[in-house]
Amino acid sequence: MTAPLSPDFVNGEVSFWYRSIGVPEPGGPLDGNLEADVAIVGAGYTGLWTAYYLKKAQPSLRIAVLEKEFAGFGASGRNGGWLTGALAGSPERYAKTHGADAVRRLQRAMFAAIDEVIKVAAAEGIDADIVKGGELTVARSAAQAARLHESLAAQRRWGWTEEDVRLLSTGELDSRIRVNGAVAATWTPHCARIQPAKLVRGLAEAVRRLGVEIYERTPVTEIAPGRAVTPRGTVRAGYVLRCTEGFTARIPGYRRAWLPLNSSMIVTEPLPDDVWAEIGWDGQELLGDMAHYYIYAQRTADGRIAFGGRGKPYLYGSRIDARGHTPAWTIGALWELLTAFFPAVARFRVDHAWSGVLGVPRDWCSTVHVDRATGLGWAGGYTGHGVTTSNLAGRTLCDLVLGRETELTGLPWVGRRVRAWEPEPLRWLGVHSMYRLYRLADARESAGLARTSVLAKIADLITGH
Numbered sequence: 001m002t003a004p005l006s007p008d009f010v011n012g013e014v015s016f017w018y019r020s021i022g023v024p025e026p027g028g029p030l031d032g033n034l035e036a037d038v039a040i041v042g043a044g045y046t047g048l049w050t051a052y053y054l055k056k057a058q059p060s061l062r063i064a065v066l067e068k069e070f071a072g073f074g075a076s077g078r079n080g081g082w083l084t085g086a087l088a089g090s091p092e093r094y095a096k097t098h099g100a101d102a103v104r105r106l107q108r109a110m111f112a113a114i115d116e117v118i119k120v121a122a123a124e125g126i127d128a129d130i131v132k133g134g135e136l137t138v139a140r141s142a143a144q145a146a147r148l149h150e151s152l153a154a155q156r157r158w159g160w161t162e163e164d165v166r167l168l169s170t171g172e173l174d175s176r177i178r179v180n181g182a183v184a185a186t187w188t189p190h191c192a193r194i195q196p197a198k199l200v201r202g203l204a205e206a207v208r209r210l211g212v213e214i215y216e217r218t219p220v221t222e223i224a225p226g227r228a229v230t231p232r233g234t235v236r237a238g239y240v241l242r243c244t245e246g247f248t249a250r251i252p253g254y255r256r257a258w259l260p261l262n263s264s265m266i267v268t269e270p271l272p273d274d275v276w277a278e279i280g281w282d283g284q285e286l287l288g289d290m291a292h293y294y295i296y297a298q299r300t301a302d303g304r305i306a307f308g309g310r311g312k313p314y315l316y317g318s319r320i321d322a323r324g325h326t327p328a329w330t331i332g333a334l335w336e337l338l339t340a341f342f343p344a345v346a347r348f349r350v351d352h353a354w355s356g357v358l359g360v361p362r363d364w365c366s367t368v369h370v371d372r373a374t375g376l377g378w379a380g381g382y383t384g385h386g387v388t389t390s391n392l393a394g395r396t397l398c399d400l401v402l403g404r405e406t407e408l409t410g411l412p413w414v415g416r417r418v419r420a421w422e423p424e425p426l427r428w429l430g431v432h433s434m435y436r437l438y439r440l441a442d443a444r445e446s447a448g449l450a451r452t453s454v455l456a457k458i459a460d461l462i463t464g465h
Helices: 045-057 091-098 100-123 142-157 170-176 196-209 245-250 273-279 328-341 343-347 386-401 426-446 454-463
Strands: 005-011 034-041 063-066 082-084 135-139 166-168 184-188 191-193 213-215 222-224 227-230 233-242 259-268 286-289 296-299 305-309 350-360 367-370 376-380
Touching (some): 034 045, 045 063, 045 196, 045 376, 045 386, 082 386, 100 196, 100 386, 135 142, 142 184, 166 170, 170 184, 191 286, 196 213, 222 233, 245 259, 245 350, 259 328, 259 426, 273 343, 305 328, 328 343, 367 386, 426 454
Parallel strands (some): 005 350, 034 063, 034 233, 063 213, 233 376
Antiparallel strands (some): 082 191, 166 184, 222 227, 259 305, 259 350, 296 305
């Protein structure tokens, strides 16, 4: 399907989120060797939250943040704007090593992190279009509805109460949002809409106000105990923290650590009042579904629909299209899905399309770690749930660096070790096979299959999803 494009259509250029605030010119780079207490590689959410909490806790710390492009260039400035409490990983896998109670503590910490981000944004004067309207998950086929009920039952087993998530009647769903073909839905209050670029740029300004130097246009070519090496000089520090998420594979020695998985988005033109009257969505909830090839969407502050999903999921050799250019067929596929959800949107056009990468560990579970013997640390592998998780990770890295034993340092993702991804061409074959099978499974289920397609189960087995 070919999507209709507006006269002002933009493809890439980082993301739509920068159209209202402008794509920033990178700041000053590192100029020679530097001594610091903590060197942070990457000026996205994780690196900036870590710097923020470290400097707040110990103002005398010398902290240097190193960034190849500009603060917020990666996933932090391109994501779907979901400040969600969803766990970045499998509760069953975390429980295998730490038990069910530890997983429940991690989940509650995620819920609390949403309010922590909102609180800091208010305290620092960051206007990021934040609305805590919760999250709606819809099912549009019998098989999706079955999975929705299975997911709800699993959440109950992991301690989610009726106050945390509940099933909506068809009438309740329609009173919130009218999704074409929806047969079942759940709602959780643990989610807020944000404008991602406004949040990350505001956070960068807050970090700078605290006295932290952010060196932009400064790519890191080597991470080793006690140093971060760049073409412009070496930063020597007691702690070197890798906070590079989907761009981790670009650092020598880390190509197979986390898979850079592509996700793409489109955004409509501003929609008129009569369309919103037909759709609803007055509560600004975030919207997802139970398809295998799932979508994520928000109603933006300026009255558009931002709609995302998987495009070309993975580039051979863990390559990255840094500027966010999105193929026409991906734009068309997202438009087809968007107009299937909301037929009233079909007479409008796409105003912007972009792509970004998220970090995926081999077991699809996030990790936070600091080795006090070497001073090396990292956090990430958020599998698409990084907006909230990065805040929790930044606070956890802070406690680990400062040697504190806290509730955060006892969470089950701390110190978690994950094996590397397979070498090529197995990585490429595995990921593309997985998503090909998911697309086929969705097609079969949409055609009337009342249970989860066996093809989706095979896809899960291939990559350990």
